[in-house]
Amino acid sequence: MFTLEGKFALVTGAAGGIGAACAAFYARHKISGLALTDVRQENLEKTAAEIESKTGLKSFCFAADLRREEADKSLVAEVCKKFGRLDILLNCAGVSRRGSLYDVTEEQWDFTFDINVKGLFFICREAYRVMEKQGGGCIINLASQAARSGGIVVTPDYPSSKAAVLTLTKSLAKAGAAKQIRVNTVAPGLIATEMTTGFGYDPKTVPLGRIGSGEDVAGACLFLASDYAAYITGACIDVNGGIAMV
Ligand SMILES: NC(=O)c1ccc[n+]([C@@H]2O[C@H](COP(=O)([O-])OP(=O)(O)OC[C@H]3O[C@@H](n4cnc5c(N)ncnc54)[C@H](O)[C@@H]3O)[C@@H](O)[C@H]2O)c1
Numbered sequence: 001m002f003t004l005e006g007k008f009a010l011v012t013g014a015a016g017g018i019g020a021a022c023a024a025f026y027a028r029h030k031i032s033g034l035a036l037t038d039v040r041q042e043n044l045e046k047t048a049a050e051i052e053s054k055t056g057l058k059s060f061c062f063a064a065d066l067r068r069e070e071a072d073k074s075l076v077a078e079v080c081k082k083f084g085r086l087d088i089l090l091n092c093a094g095v096s097r098r099g100s101l102y103d104v105t106e107e108q109w110d111f112t113f114d115i116n117v118k119g120l121f122f123i124c125r126e127a128y129r130v131m132e133k134q135g136g137g138c139i140i141n142l143a144s145q146a147a148r149s150g151g152i153v154v155t156p157d158y159p160s161s162k163a164a165v166l167t168l169t170k171s172l173a174k175a176g177a178a179k180q181i182r183v184n185t186v187a188p189g190l191i192a193t194e195m196t197t198g199f200g201y202d203p204k205t206v207p208l209g210r211i212g213s214g215e216d217v218a219g220a221c222l223f224l225a226s227d228y229a230a231y232i233t234g235a236c237i238d239v240n241g242g243i244a245m246v
Contacts, residue, residue: 008033009088015043017193019092021214066119076126089127116161136180173234182233189240207242
């Protein structure tokens with residue numbers, strides 16, 4: 001049985017979808033402390049209330065727009081004030097849009113990269129500072145199958161940003177290894193969340209015969225956060241029902 005007992009985590013993008021599913025999964029697996037963050041405060045509190053009603057664990061909610069370094073800095077500082085440490089940073093916050101290459105404005109390109117890549121780097125760096133001082137930790141970043149395939153219905157800024165996440169994760173893993181900071185990626189295929197509503201993807205085209213759920217992704221995020229993954233860093237776990245096998 002996987003357990004996260006004794007560990008303290010910060011989950012971004014926890015207002016819904018994969019982030020909320022992972023946070024709930026961590027709570028079910030006995031995490032000692034859970035901090036949740038998202039730009040959508042109301043939904044964030046719903047996630048926390050649901051987790052508390054199902055597991056009894058009271059999470060701490062921090063509404064924040066993670067695109068800017070200052071926000072990332074103060075968030076990690078706040079979390080450390082509460083917990084005194086940070087063992088797991090799970091980065092699920094992200095944006096994508098449907099459309100063609102002609103739909104991408106400069107503003108949209110920057111918006112996508114600001115949250116999916118730039119904000120991700122700065123929050124990882126803040127967590128890294130804390131983990132370095134405490135002698136180790138674990139960071140998990142959500143990439144996407146689209147990083148390798150180029151995406152299906154989304155505009156090109158999204159798969160490009162997720163390809164950057166794959167590489168950034170490897171850079172951070174190299175930098176963190178000597179400090180016992182493990183950094184890995186999880187790359188989902190098509191998962192039923194708000195982000196993919198209306199994608200109209202046919203489950204029959206998925207070798208495992210169905211669209212994925214947040215819990216499918218949460219399983220991989222639990223494993224990577226657990227001590228069973230103690231020798232895994234710089235890796236990517238594909239959670240895509242067999243859509244692509246690399
Ligand atoms: N759903 C899928 O099929 C799929 C596939 C591959 C990768 N992913 C990735 O998994 C992660 C979670 O996706 P999801 O499907 O749960 O999407 P989602 O839209 O349900 O959740 C993403 C969350 O990120 C939050 N967010 C967006 N911008 C933010 C900002 N600036 N600051 C703070 N929070 C912000 C949103 O409010 C939202 O709650 C994303 O990184 C996504 O790219 C999802």
